[in-house]
Amino acid sequence: MLESIVHVCLAGLSGGMFIWLVASGLTLIFGVLGVLNFAHGSFYMLGAYLCFSVLRALGQNFWWGLLLGPLVVAAVGYLVERFFLRRVYGLELPYQLLLTFAFVLLFDDLVKILWGAGSLGAPGAPGLTDSVPILGRQFPVYNLFVIAVGPLVAVGLWALLEKTWAGRIIRASSSDREMASALGVKVPALFTAVFVFGSWLGALGGGLAVPYLGLLTPGMGEQVIIEAFVVAVIGGLGSLKGAFLGALLIGLLSAFGTRFLPAFDMFLTFILMAGVLLWRPQGFFGEKR
Amino acid sequence: MAKKGMSRRQFMKAGLLTAAAAALGPGVLKPTGLWAAETKIKGPVKVGYQTVMSGTLAGYGEFHKMGAQMAVEEINAAGGIGGVKLEMELRDSTLKAPDAIQNARYFVDSWGADFLAGVDSSGQALALAPVMAELDRVLMVTHAATEKLTEEHVFKNGVRQVFRMVTPTYQDGYAAAIVAKDLPIKTWATISPKYEYGFTCWEMFKSTLAALRPDVTFTAESWAPFGTTDFRSHINTIMDAKPEGLYSVEWAGELITMVKQGQQAGLFKQVKEVMLPVGAAMDVLEGLGQELPDNIWVSGRYYFLYPTNQANNDWVGRFHKRWQHYPAYVSEAAYSTMYAFKKAVEAAGSKDTKAVIGALEGMSLDTPAGTRVFRKEDHQAMYDVPWGLTKSDPKYPFKIMGKQVVVPALACFARPPFDGPASKPPFKS
Numbered sequence: 043m044l045e046s047i048v049h050v051c052l053a054g055l056s057g058g059m060f061i062w063l064v065a066s067g068l069t070l071i072f073g074v075l076g077v078l079n080f081a082h083g084s085f086y087m088l089g090a091y092l093c094f095s096v097l098r099a100l101g102q103n104f105w106w107g108l109l110l111g112p113l114v115v116a117a118v119g120y121l122v123e124r125f126f127l128r129r130v131y132g133l134e135l136p137y138q139l140l141l142t143f144a145f146v147l148l149f150d151d152l153v154k155i156l157w158g159a160g161s162l163g164a165p166g167a168p169g170l171t172d173s174v175p176i177l178g179r180q181f182p183v184y185n186l187f188v189i190a191v192g193p194l195v196a197v198g199l200w201a202l203l204e205k206t207w208a209g210r211i212i213r214a215s216s217s218d219r220e221m222a223s224a225l226g227v228k229v230p231a232l233f234t235a236v237f238v239f240g241s242w243l244g245a246l247g248g249g250l251a252v253p254y255l256g257l258l259t260p261g262m263g264e265q266v267i268i269e270a271f272v273v274a275v276i277g278g279l280g281s282l283k284g285a286f287l288g289a290l291l292i293g294l295l296s297a298f299g300t301r302f303l304p305a306f307d308m309f310l311t312f313i314l315m316a317g318v319l320l321w322r323p324q325g326f327f328g329e330k331r
Numbered sequence: 332m333a334k335k336g337m338s339r340r341q342f343m344k345a346g347l348l349t350a351a352a353a354a355l356g357p358g359v360l361k362p363t364g365l366w367a368a369e370t371k372i373k374g375p376v377k378v379g380y381q382t383v384m385s386g387t388l389a390g391y392g393e394f395h396k397m398g399a400q401m402a403v404e405e406i407n408a409a410g411g412i413g414g415v416k417l418e419m420e421l422r423d424s425t426l427k428a429p430d431a432i433q434n435a436r437y438f439v440d441s442w443g444a445d446f447l448a449g450v451d452s453s454g455q456a457l458a459l460a461p462v463m464a465e466l467d468r469v470l471m472v473t474h475a476a477t478e479k480l481t482e483e484h485v486f487k488n489g490v491r492q493v494f495r496m497v498t499p500t501y502q503d504g505y506a507a508a509i510v511a512k513d514l515p516i517k518t519w520a521t522i523s524p525k526y527e528y529g530f531t532c533w534e535m536f537k538s539t540l541a542a543l544r545p546d547v548t549f550t551a552e553s554w555a556p557f558g559t560t561d562f563r564s565h566i567n568t569i570m571d572a573k574p575e576g577l578y579s580v581e582w583a584g585e586l587i588t589m590v591k592q593g594q595q596a597g598l599f600k601q602v603k604e605v606m607l608p609v610g611a612a613m614d615v616l617e618g619l620g621q622e623l624p625d626n627i628w629v630s631g632r633y634y635f636l637y638p639t640n641q642a643n644n645d646w647v648g649r650f651h652k653r654w655q656h657y658p659a660y661v662s663e664a665a666y667s668t669m670y671a672f673k674k675a676v677e678a679a680g681s682k683d684t685k686a687v688i689g690a691l692e693g694m695s696l697d698t699p700a701g702t703r704v705f706r707k708e709d710h711q712a713m714y715d716v717p718w719g720l721t722k723s724d725p726k727y728p729f730k731i732m733g734k735q736v737v738v739p740a741l742a743c744f745a746r747p748p749f750d751g752p753a754s755k756p757p758f759k760s
Binding site: 043046049050052053054056057150154158159160161162163173179180181182255256257259260261262264265296297298300301304307308 | 384385386387388389390392393394525553554556558560561563564565567568570571583584587588591592595596597614617618619620622
């Protein structure tokens with residue numbers, strides 16, 4: 043029993059860190075730009091497929107894929123923000139949702155055209171393909187790696203936003219666009235930079251998913267974006283701290299639910315979300331708007 | 332001189348035709364001798380085909396399309412159906428029941444379909460059955476496996492318009508149990524989909540195996556919702572229960588993920604026997620490659636190396652040449668569906684639904700998967716698919732079946748009160 047509790051805990055942690063990696067970019071973009079980016083799941087998917095293509099082109103080396111794939115997606119993110127999203131900032135929310143949803147459909151078909159509709163089996167990450175015994179049961183090293191990467195990204199984001207000059211400008215612009223602009227901050231360029239960085243984070247999640255799932259499918263972005271949205275809502279839209287804790291909670295809850303409360307496994311996360319929306323509609327760390 | 336040249340040209344033509352016929356193989360060019368019926372069939376024969384072409388399972392739609400399109404090309408190159416052209420239109424079924432119904436109505440009311448085919452999800456098939464009675468067109472189901480479609484809608488409710496080309500849940504539950512009864516283990520557990528298909532197959536497997544082997548017990552079940560990407564908690568449930576055997580009707584990408592994660596957790600070292608009723612599906616074999624463990628039991632609705640005869644070998648060869656892919660079971664079903672329509676229309680001498688149903692009932696059809704017979708009672712195609720133990724083979728980049736066991740369809744497919752004692756094989760339903 044003990045080994046099962048530990049292993050389910052580890053499974054929950056790695057699952058949660060995964061959702062965090064995706065939710066972080068989503069939350070950052072919402073927090074600064076105020077845009078709910080549906081296409082974030084597409085960036086995740088593109089990140090995975092590009093990582094896969096690079097690793098195949100460069101002799102099955104996953105690490106090159108992880109480095110280069112998300113960079114290409116960041117460039118795609120640049121084009122999306124610079125030439126499309128920028129035009130709808132002034133419009134009402136439904137226009138932004140429509141535009142980003144249009145990109146979901148476009149990218150879904152693009153993936154089918156470029157990589158085919160079938161699923162692609164992906165190899166493991168060199169150096170991390172083994173499993174290690176923990177209390178007599180095997181656990182994959184790669185998942186331990188994901189568990190470590192999650193908090194690293196969290197700390198990195200925190201340091202970037204709280205400890206650097208760029209972070210201060212980002213925070214200033216997110217709390218008052220006009221004032222920041224009046225003080226000489228080039229807000230449009232800043233928005234572009236944040237969007238590009240957020241896209242890169244989503245694609246990084248996708249790249250890391252390649253060995254984690256071992257399989258790429260054209261609809262993979264839609265599955266993950268729903269969980270990321272749930273996490274963002276629970277944690278408080280726009281709050282990175284909230285997204286991190288929300289992801290941990292959802293990951294652990296669904297892992298323990300599956301193992302110890304199997305009849306309710308599908309309900310638990312949504313009960314949690316419903317509860318949060320009822321008692322604290324702004325989420326754990328969200329500000330009242 | 333001129334005459335001589337003409338006759339030589341005609342001779343060449345005849346030679347070419349013979350060569351083409353030989354290349355197409357015996358399964359294709361079985362002369363039905365019904366050219367007399369030609370005149371009665373008006374206009375093209377139109378088949379509306381729907382399958383999933385978006386989302387994570389879009390690859391299945393591609394596999395359907397490869398088989399269906401290849402059959403259409405071959406049939407038209409060989410003169411069509413009773414002299415008229417075969418036309419097909421393909422639509423995305425999206426796996427949702429309302430979309431399946433909308434597609435069916437579009438096909439019949441707007442496009443003028445004579446026949447419908449395809450359908451991947453059991454929920455869609457069950458929702459479509461009453462609609463087919465209303466639209467009065469034959470629907471050939473090429474993937475959805477629920478036994479309720481043929482038992483309840485066709486047999487009990489008398490929806491004669493619905494037929495099924497592929498093996499149903501009987502193959503996944505009953506045939507599996509008949510193979511499992513000879514395995515020297517006493518405890519079984521499952522990780523299976525948390526919807527109708529998973530529950531039904533596990534129930535069929537359990538009830539039959541319990542009847543055949545009273546010493547066997549079933550120790551754990553873990554149900555994975557549609558779209559599961561992390562099976563680790565499910566795998567822990569099974570490893571805690573320590574069964575000797577694992578049975579799983581996970582399929583497609585989710586099966587690939589489950590096997591990979593099971594490998595990482597050492598699951599396949601702990602259990603002695605593994606049975607995957609849809610493990611021999613081509614997307615799973617290709618997707619797992621060498622990561623599929625050796626010596627586990629797999630089956631499917633068609634396996635590309637069975638039967639080992641000339642007709643199947645030729646077909647697999649032609650398929651690979653046309654698509655640079657080995658055929659998936661849905662490709663074979665889609666391909667054979669077009670030939671079933673051809674044979675039935677030519678036999679009936681018309682596209683009329685009632686006449687075609689009459690021709691299809693009890694009809695025997697030579698297909699790549701072997702000879703299929705459409706059982707009169709429930710319109711289920713009867714044919715055999717082997718169970719086999721996985722092994723490596725230098726000829727293929729993926730695992731294939733080594734040792735095979737065939738549980739004949741006749742031994743495990745009967746159900747409802749189809750007359751006679753043979754309708755109740757060893758299982759209890």
